[in-house]
Amino acid sequence: MTELTNWIDGARKASASGRFSDVYNPATGEVQAKTPLSTVDELNDAVARAAEAQKGWGATNPQRRARVMMKFGQLINEHMDELAELVSREHGKTLPDAEGDVQRGLEVVEVCMGAPNMLKGEFTDDGGPGIDLYSMRQPLGVVAGITPFNFPAMIPLWKMAPALACGNAMILKPSERVPSTALRLAELIKEAGLPDGVLQVVNGDKEVVDAILDNEDIAAVGFVGSTPIAQYIYGRAAANGKRAQCFGGAKNHMIIMPDADIDKAADALVGAGYGAAGERCMAISVAVPVGKETGDKLIEALVPRVEKLRVGPYNSDQEMDYGPVITAQAKARIEGLIASGVDQGAKLVIDGRGMELQGYENGFFCGPSLFDDVTPDMDIYKEEIFGPVLSTVRAESYEDALNLVIDNPYGNGTAIYTADGDTARDFAHRVNVGMVGINFPIPVPLSYHTFGGWKKSAFGDLNQYGPDAFRFYTKTKTVTARWFSGIKEGGEFNFKAMD
Ligand code: NAD
16 A cells, blocks of 8 residues: 655655545555545645745746756656556556556657747837837746646646746645646656756645635636536636646547538447546447438447447556546546436447346446436436546537537537538537537647637636646736937036036
8 A cells, every 4th residue: 555645845744734535546446545635734834935045946947947857858758658557547447548648748849848938028129209018928936736647647648748847936736636647747847857846746635725725825726626616716726816727527529420421420429438437537428429321320230339338457468448537436437427327318339237247246437328318308418427427419410410509518629520611611600619620530630720618618718738837827017118218319528517
């Protein structure tokens, strides 16, 4: 049993709280480590030290800070296998998927190697007679990142890399269910040259999160997690005068038009619906075929694909498509929602409940489930299931399908499969969702674009990573300057007589 620590001033430091949260091996159901649940005093102490360390880091020129990002990127690459293993061990996702988790975080580090360019500021020459204006981007000071369990490497990297490259210090509060990857990343960025105290990892639960929200020296909070907590954090951070961007849950739809290539759509749906056991905020959880024939063909194409899915532990000798869900409670909740779908009249085409793997009887495995004839009033449609469950809501027309997506309270990602450019363009233009895929199931934008949902999938302003991150993690100062007539108007060349 490993007793995990915090990361304070460049070293692992035990918490004195005496309170812990269990970290499971989701494949076996065993507790493999304990995360300390730090106290308010520990958080406040970490912030005070970070504020001291930030003074020097913020004054370090942007190119030198970027060099730390370059070395950090190199170290992440060198430790890719080790980091992926850490992710899989606590989260349960397959090793190739865990490598993707690290890789999509690394790509944000790579963009931060170009931070000096993003931080350059603006200049207006002669905004008035002899008057110049210039704007500069300066760090906020100490900022905080609060992250979810489902991407133990990627989301901490999305938070820390831009925040640090902009010259801030960061308090990182990882998910208590998967804390080890963040601690290892903190070691690696120290090795890359980050001064001690600039990144503090403080583990904990609501107590520490509330302390972050109330600490006057924290200028901004970046959160990723479920919608109710995102909304709560946004409200409390804003009430305390902090800048906040809080990303929440999702219910992502894929529309399948009658002219779509059904095999390609079914392949995409299986990967996007069941990959990572459906525990992705960009997972497609609702398929929306347009027309009866499209719906029938889609279900026919999906069934053999879903039945073939291989579910097992990340360290199995055989290749697996996805692993267990995160906790026994998550499994029970998912199976409860499946039961509610049946009770409320949906057609359960494939039932993944009650899955037990030989040798892993206590693991949190859920078999894949597929629903047809789901309607918007059912709980399986209204709730974010966050499990390997794909619901099919049939639509009669393109307009009906589009309106279903528009009326859904979430707006993280969505996709359309079609052979018609005009339909695709209309969809991308009219839909009220932050990230749109055209014949592309999980449209997570590349790291030099930017990531963010609409509606109840995000609270606050500005997206994660890309140009928006450099805006979020800096404040703009604009100087209007005028110089009065100087020596060029006439130097004095002769000895002046005394007045
Ligand atoms: P969660 O909301 O339970 O936890 C997220 C973080 O908030 C954790 O660090 C946790 O310790 C903290 N927290 C939990 N309860 C709290 C409370 N009452 N008060 C204060 N802090 C609290 O989310 P999760 O289960 O770890 O992650 C899954 C959720 O995250 C899903 O809803 C998923 O869609 C969402 N998510 C969203 C995005 C996005 O970018 N929109 C990305 C990944 C995950």
